[in-house]
Amino acid sequence: MFTFIGDFECRTDAKGRIVFPSAFKRVLGDDDLRLVVRKDLFEPCLHIYPYSVWEEKLKDIRTRINSYNREHSRFLRHFFRGSAEVSLDGNGRFLIPKRLAEQIGMDREIVLLGVDQYIEVWNKELYEQGVMPGENLGDLAEKILGKSMPEEE
Template identity: 40%
Template sequence: MVQLLGEFDCKLDAKGRMMVPSNLKKQLPGAEQDGLVVNRGFEKHLVIYPRKVWEEIVAELSKLNQYEKKTREFIRFFTRGATELTLDASGRVLLPKSLLEFAGIKSDVVLACQFDKIEVWAREAYEDLLDNEPENFANLAEEVMGNSNRRKDGE
């Protein structure tokens, strides 16, 4: 499984291209051959997936019961705007204009790695998000990670 780490500040050029930072590119073996997929996030941001991770997600989605209206709606909205990205010879990717508009991204972006995906935020939106840290982060950690998610080795 891919385990991506780090936060990276980037800028888009006038054409909407973004240079993938070299430290991030090292964590994406095969991205130049296999490509990446960018999609809308659940909040006003974008998400970049390594191609193989995206294929796993699509395989999960294909197992859902598409005769149920909620399932069809979820699949429709989740995959809306999904676009293949390829790295050019300079290590840049072209982000689709419609997705940039959705996320309110104009120039300055933050790439925030989370496990096997990369969130792409307008810098200002990302800073606003982190400025609203829960009042008691320890309580949130206990709620989310509590007893049911304890490590199996008893720690």
């Protein structure tokens, strides 16, 4: 089980490589250095999954897809089109394919954000624009997670 926590400002090097934060490397351990990067379906960011988490996601998708359904086939094609496998090199760096980097307007300065079992990759400027004020996060938490207490009689 993986749990990625924290956000880290990073800079790409001259070749576009990103140093994987040591906190995230500790979560991966030495066994799972294969990663899958894919474009988020809703936001202008990328998701990085450890390969084993990716396999679990695919298992779930496979149970919902009918390969003889045209719409399902189209979804699957585009889902995989926005994905790529990457791995960490000996120096703990990885390279996001250019086509995926362009989809999020990736610049030299980025933010890697741990979100439970995956990591989001953001253009730093877009990330900072989208930071939710605390009171809005509280309102959203109440809406999604809050339960109304039974009224006292």
